[in-house]
Amino acid sequence: MILILLLLIFLLCLIGSWIYLLRDSKSYNIPGPMPLPIIGNGNLFLVDSSGNNIKYRNDNKRKILLFLTTLAGRWASYFDSFLPVFLKNEKILSEQLKRRADGSLIELFPIFALAALDNIAESIMGVSFEAQKDRESKYVKAIDDDVLFALTPYKRLQDKALAVLHNHTKDVIEMRRQQLKNTSANKLNQNSEIGMKNKHAFLDLLLLAEVEGHGLDIESIRDEVETFMFEGHDTTASGLVYGLYCIAKHPEVQRKILEEQMEILGDDLERDPTFSELQQMKYLECVIKESLRLYPSVPIIERLITRDVGQKFAMLELKVTLAALVRRFKILPGKREPQPCGDLILRSQNGVQVKILPRN
Template identity: 35%
Template sequence: MFLALFIGLVVLLIIVDYLNRRRHNEIFKQNGIKSFTYLPIIGSAHHFVNVSPNDFLQFTSEVFEKYGNTCSLWLLNRATVLTADPMVLEPLLSSQKVLKKNSLYGLLDSWLKEGLLLSNGPKWHSRRKTITPTFHFKILEEFVQVFEQQSNIMMDALKEKADGETVVNLYPFVCAMALDIIAETAMGVKINAQLQPNFPYVKAVRTVSAIFAERFIAPLQRFDFWLRLTAPRRFQQLQSNIALMHDFTGSVIEQRRAQLEQSIENNTRKDEATDTLLHDDVGCKKRRAFLDMLLQAKIKGQPLSNSDIREEVDTFMFEGHDTTTSGISFTCYLLSRHPAVQQKVFEELRAVIGDDKQRAMTLYDLQALQYLECVIKESMRLYPPAPTIGRHIEEDVYLGDKLFPANTNITILIYHAMRNPDYFDDAEQFIPERFSADADRKINTFAYVPFSAGPRNCVGQKFAMLEMKSTICKILRHYELLALGKEVRPIANIVLFSATGVNMGLRPRKYI
């Protein structure tokens, strides 16, 4: 009797599973989208059993070779489309109907809540409209000073390794510098990540980022209940460090709001009210930060609450250090492996600012470095800081001439899209000149999307480009980059990094 009931239940589940998948499968077939084979209940999960995080990019490359640049699969009961096709990216990223991020982003909810990265609908629209002006030209001009000061600290840290023989993994040095930069520009505070790596907030950011990276590439760990069950200490570590970060940013916001209110009451300039110490190790600066502008912003006539502002500040902190770290590190790696390109960048740099290594660069100097910009763009084409992005289709929608059904996740493999030989000649080669204004072949806008595209493109891309330019210039003014150490082995995580480090040698730069 029990066996019969069990068999009947299994058959019922299989029938329900089939009916739930049928419409999606029919639409995908009509659109000519090939699909992974799947099993009842578990979907296509068995295809990923032997795929390690280190192998994911190679695995997806083989998938696209077999199934085409757009294919479908089932992750448990979730219909998922994988694509690296610019013909799909254009209508998808341009669409006002497909603005919601896919379910993977939910991993970050406990840290970022409903900040700009994760919010949807009217909340996202109002926040985007409020935050975009904070990246105004005049604001960015002030931030160049922060880039300069923090990169000077990194130059001192690299000095003892710059003997032309020592293999240097540049990534952790750049990461600490980028964390200092985003803390000062987003919150207006110095956390001294480069000089005081054990400061609690710095350790918390690194710990939480590492745990989220692990969860992103381990499917079962994406579920809180599973992490709590199998790694309770790790789960508690995650929760306690997120709480520490929230407390820190919350205290900064409260103090800056009090200063702003006091300055208004005293009818003084806001900037004169930022000269206090928040902590023995954290000092406020007489410079506007994103936080100051958010404190004065209003949505529908109402100021943002402290929790609203904390969501955005936490989002800035998350998005604003690992991505630029990846971009800077991989660009320097490529320069170390292409000395002729490195020399051309250095000559352009000398032509713009001369030979004084101590001269501070200005926003206008950075904008004048057009060849360096081509180099950075080409580096991000080969090694995009955000190798994948995702969207969720909530209702049936036509993207181009193809119907995509409701309740479908779409994962966009930017890494593969930007290496597509149909859109880039010698796609695997490092050729910065392809981005020059007089290049023979113009770049398709939706074949090159390192900052995404459309309504949900990266709001901080100008900030990121300036930071990358400033830091790379600083490194090249002081050091020649040499091809030493292991080659990179890129891993597609929340942010692209290398399993082998981003290695090179450094030799003190000689001006002739």
């Protein structure tokens, strides 16, 4: 009798959950698969990153602290201060590619990931890793090892990699904390000699938020910095890779990008664009947004966003890099179509390749 009662309760819960999920899915008025009882569409995640039927890996990434969303507005207007960093690292990237501008196939992800890492490290932490020049550095290898761990069962490898990452981040944080103390800074403002007007902007924001009573300890600051470091360079690298791939596939689009820059920059295409001139590159921005629509850097989003948020940093970096590459090189498509796979970011199982030739 008790067993029958329990079974009846279970069936009622099953039916109730199904009705709730059906009603919820219809309220969005978006076409999609019918949800199952209790699990909804969770069964669709029981695949690998390319859609084959193996178990889904839960990466268990932590969320960004809520108060950072409100504080972000205080430094959003200072993106132009990151421009020199992007321009410097773009030149290093161009020099790396120039050596291979002979029409041979170039695998983009490894090259662009290092450029994006240099950009995010110097912008967020205020230190230059020179990853493009020193691929053997402990920090760069630690990031590669941590990514490799996601595909292997070797826990000790991850512990060693994380120790390098955590210690390096802590050292940078402590160094910057002492600099802030020495200057007696207790708030961020536009007239300060430190803070948002220089490349330490984000780290300063976290450190001074602690001074202002938000209670961030060094572990929390380290977590936030590393979250931006990991997620910031991978996502931007994906955007750059697929953006350049799309440009390579459409020569008429590539021509229009170049014509737009000739119109904005004039005869001297070798000079660095200003922040204002980058904002005028509307066609390039449309190309970037379309490539992101076709190949979204983050294919799975687990949050409901109620308003547009902070994409200006990435857009500036994408514009600087892609604009320079189109000015300096003729981008040609590779021999094979990429096979996108959605891990944490959109990668490709068979890589993403292009060919480049120097422009006159």
